[in-house]
Amino acid sequence: MSYQVLARKYRPRTFRETVGQEHVLQALINALDHNRLHHAYLFTGTRGVGKTTIARILAKCLNCETGVSSEPCGQCTACVEIAENRFVDLIEVDAASRTKVEDTRELLENVQYAPTRGRYKVYLIDEVHMLSGHSFNALLKTLEEPPPHVKFLLATTDPQKLPVTILSRCLQFNLKNMNPERIVHHLQEILEKELVPFEGSALWLLGRSADGSMRDAMSLTDQAIAYGSGKITEADVRAMLGTIDQRAIYDMLGALAAQDGKALLGAVEQMAEQAPDYAAALGELLALLHRIAIAQALPEAADNSHGDRDRVLALAQQIAPEDIQLFYQTALLGRRDLPLAPDPRAGLEMVLLRMLAFKPQGLAEIPTKKLPSSSAGAAASPTETMAERLPEAPAPSEGRSADPKSQADTAASPPPSAVEPVVESVARPTDVEPATTPGEPEQAAAPRVDESNAQAPVEQPPTEASAEIQAETPSPDVEELPPHTEAPHGLAHAFEEQPPFDGPYDDEASGGNEPTEVSKNDQPPRERVAPESSAPSAKPKRPVVKVALESTRPENWYQVVAGLDVGGLLQSTASNCELVGRQGTQFHLVLDEVHSALFNESHQQRLTDVLTDYYGQPVRVSIQPGAVSSETPAARALRVKEENRVAALEAMKKDPMVQQLVEHFGATLREDTVQPLE
Incomplete structure (x- = not known):
């Protein structure tokens, strides 16, 4: 038969x-x-x-x-x-x-x-x-x-x-698809019936090569029996399939875990005798690293597709998780760059040496800056902590550290220290700037003393010379307008940029309502100087002039709305309301019926709370939807924005450069793209 x-x-x-x-x-x-x-x-x-x-x-x-x-x-x-x-x-x-x-x-x-x-x-x-x-x-x-x-x-x-x-x-x-464990178990039963001697590791190679197909596994088993002359051994199956010897992969990973470069190159030398596919070797190494990473995260989910689960679990205990992640990323990038190497073996060796050379370094804990303390030891502790964790910086020059006069002249700035620049750059985001009160001179521009190197904060009042320099130097956020200048071309916010109301209540408002934030050096109210900040990246907010309760009139209602710290639907409701009357602390508002669809009763109570915080005393607000007879703050903002756009367009048309481009090159000004500067 x-x-x-x-x-x-x-x-x-x-x-x-x-x-x-x-x-x-x-x-x-x-x-x-x-x-x-x-x-x-x-x-x-x-x-x-x-x-x-x-x-x-x-x-x-x-x-x-x-x-x-x-x-x-x-x-x-x-x-x-x-x-x-x-x-x-x-x-x-x-x-x-x-x-x-x-x-x-x-x-x-x-x-x-x-x-x-x-x-x-x-x-x-x-x-x-x-x-x-x-x-x-x-x-x-x-x-x-x-x-x-x-x-x-x-x-x-x-x-x-x-x-x-x-x-x-x-x-x-x-x-x-069949998993390798099921295929190996079935092959064992068949080979025992056929009385064919076999090695268990060889069956695992056949099970993985079958790729989920039981028929392919049996066909490969027939081929392995014929190749091994009636027996199945791991060496014969590896030679037949042309796969990478898994022992060489384990030897390389063991040498990496032991940081033994000689053993690492020796494993590559031993594998090179079989003329392997080095890209496939890197792929096998990646697969093993992946299985170890899974075993470290969830030991019970360790893969046994190679029949070496115990060995994988042992390596998961031996190698740190961060090393496994670094090895995996290095091997992944090395496999991508392997075709660029002059020799495949050299490319594999360089990938392994790169794994041996680089070690993951844990991130140093960044200390938060402490509040000033009365004791000198407490003030110096953050510096000592950073000095222990950070590398040494070059020592300061001898002349600077030995001259007490120069140190006294620069008392307002942080004292020179080897670690001071690093401490300042690390701790600056957590510093808390003290808020300035309306009646006090602003000290934000004065250099700040580093608490880690000083006994107590040093404050110096501004001298006359510094005050003159500050008065002459315009702030980057100041928009100064000459008296004869019309409406500005740029407007960041229509409510904030408008001058105080010039109406019948002007005298009473100026006498009974002083601005919350006083400008420096008695500057005119129109030239509001934003407070300077020691942090160059922080953009200061534009100051808003508040209106006193007794000075609040329908004409300056837009200024009150501009000073409210609200947003969303409540801000839209307040902006579309007209102040029709005020009796003491009772406000009577009419909401434009065009925008009354989103209004509900909660807005009235919320606006009452916001105005109470604004004026600093309890007020009452009643809102009734209806037709408005004067300009609401929202309508005024739209009008001012359109006026500024028209003014910007006229300025562009009168610009000499634009006129030359139109005259000599036939250029056309696209009026729909002209917008006032923010």
Whole structure:
């Protein structure tokens, strides 16, 4: 008798002998036992996972002479003929070779006839996705309503190519890939029956090379038996498959863990004797590092696809997690750059040496700056902490450190120290600047003393010379307007940039309501100087002139709204309100009916609370939607914005450069793009 390959010799004959696919077998067994059979089944999955095998077992269960059950006898004529692939009522069709619509029509012409010997006429169509579109259309009606004695069993490796109309007429079962553990266990049982000596590590190589296919694993096992002359060894299987010796990968990783460069290069030298694929070697190293990282994060989820779970867990305990992450990233980038290396082996060695050279350094804890303390020791502790953690800085010059007069002259600035610049740059974001009160001179511009190097904060009042310099030097946020200048071309916010109200209440307002923030050097109210800040990146807010309660009138209601710290719907409500009257602390507002859709009663109470905080005393507010008779703050802002845009456009037209471009080059000014400066 001729030799029969393992894949055919050990093909399952019953559901009990089938390896894996329990989720499919359970559904079929229950359907057979309870006589709940569908007329069409679709089995999908990659090659060699059991699609055709399960379909043949199902056909045997349907036509067994003992009756329909999930356990065919295997002895009757129908079972024997189906096992030998010669049962007349089991029509197997290779759709890859019969794709034409004429073949499908010829096949379906016999569907109406009763089975010859069996209980059911079973059509097993393999690789059904290869049928043409017309063949699918010809199959649709019969597949949806076949005669009671017909069952369709379809198998495919590419269900995405099947029309939805076919999928909707079948019960679909998706078969899974086999994991290496299941494949190795099944191969062990087969080789023990065949009395073939084998090594367990060799079976793991075969299980991983099968890539989820049991048929491929058996075919590779046949090849390994022939290659090893009746036995299966790891060395023979590695030579046959051309895979990287896993021991060399472990040797390299062990040398990296021990920081042994000699052993590391020795492992590469030993692996080079087998002329390996160095890119594949890096891939194996990446896969091992990935498994170790998973074992470190979740030991119970460690992968055993190589049969070396214990060794992976040991390495996970031996190597630090940050080292594993650095090794993985280095190997990943090295594999990308390997084609650029002059020699593949040199590229691999450089990647490994890079892993050996670089070590992850933990981030130093950044101390927060402490508040000034009365004791000198407490003030110096942050500096001592940074001096211990940071590298030494160059020592200050001898002349600077020895001259007490120069230190006294620069008392306002931080004293020179080897670590002072680093401390200042690290701790500056956490510094808290003291708020200036309205009546006090601003000291924010004075240099700040570093608490870590001084006994107590040093404050120097501004001298006359410094005051003159500050008065002459314009602040970057000041917008100075000459008396004869009209409305400014740029406007950051319409409410903040407008001059005080020039109405009948001007004298009373100026006498009874002083600005909250007083400008320096008795500057006019129109030239508001923003307070200077020691932090160059911080942009100071524009000061807002508040209006006193007794000076609040409908004419300066827009100034009150500009000073409220609100946003969203409440800001929109206040901006679209008109102040129609005030009796003491009672405010009567009319909300523009155009914008009254989003108004609710809570806005009235919230605006009352905001105005109470603004004036510093309790007030009451009543809001009634209706028609406004004067300009609301929102309408005024739009008007001022449009005026500024028109002014900016006129300024652009009068600009000499623009006029020359128009005159000499025929340029055109796009008026819709002109916007006032913010």
